[in-house]
Amino acid sequence: MDWHETVFELIDMRSFSNLWFWIALAVLWSTASHWVLGVPYDMVTRARRHGGQANVDLEDMVRVNINRLLYIDQLAGLWLLSGVCFVLSVLVILGFFYRVEFAQAVFLLSFPMTIVGALNLMQARKIKDNDLTGELLWKSLSRHRTWIQGIGMVSIFVTSIWGMYQNLSIGALGG
Numbered sequence: 547m548d549w550h551e552t553v554f555e556l557i558d559m560r561s562f563s564n565l566w567f568w569i570a571l572a573v574l575w576s577t578a579s580h581w582v583l584g585v586p587y588d589m590v591t592r593a594r595r596h597g598g599q600a601n602v603d604l605e606d607m608v609r610v611n612i613n614r615l616l617y618i619d620q621l622a623g624l625w626l627l628s629g630v631c632f633v634l635s636v637l638v639i640l641g642f643f644y645r646v647e648f649a650q651a652v653f654l655l656s657f658p659m660t661i662v663g664a665l666n667l668m669q670a671r672k673i674k675d676n677d678l679t680g681e682l683l684w685k686s687l688s689r690h691r692t693w694i695q696g697i698g699m700v701s702i703f704v705t706s707i708w709g710m711y712q713n714l715s716i717g718a719l720g721g
Contacts, residue, residue, distance in 0.1 A: 561651030
């Protein structure tokens with residue numbers, strides 16, 4: 547058996563029947579809900595509980611990440627938006643018109659994350675424009691995390707339903 551056959555046997559391109567896809571989905575949403583605007587959420591809870599230096603650290607880290615995000619948006623936002631729209635369009639066409647399961651899986655991972663990216667950008671602008679600090683910043687980040695978790699729950703549900711449908715329809719066709 548060649549090495550590439552071994553690799554493709556280990557990494558099955560039928561994504562919805564592959565355990566690695568579901569692990570990646572869980573890790574993706576776990577990471578997305580933990581890192582709010584590039585800041586680990588435990589820093590928010592620590593700042594809320596202890597204040598002082600923990601709050602200063604949180605505000606500094608939020609400021610750095612927001613400035614970085616807004617700079618990237620200002621510098622290349624239109625190009626990034628165009629590229630993301632192109633890639634998502636290709637994935638939709640390949641996945642749902644040509645029935646390429648791998649493209650469906652990548653789309654179901656990436657489309658909700660583009661929504662999260664847009665929310666991150668809007669939240670960064672809101673924090674910067676309103677100069678949020680202290681308790682207002684904690685509440686803003688907590689609310690933002692709740693939105694991300696909601697998007698994640700809907701995304702996991704839709705992906706699970708679509709994956710079950712794909713697996714059942716492939717099983718009904720005899721492989």
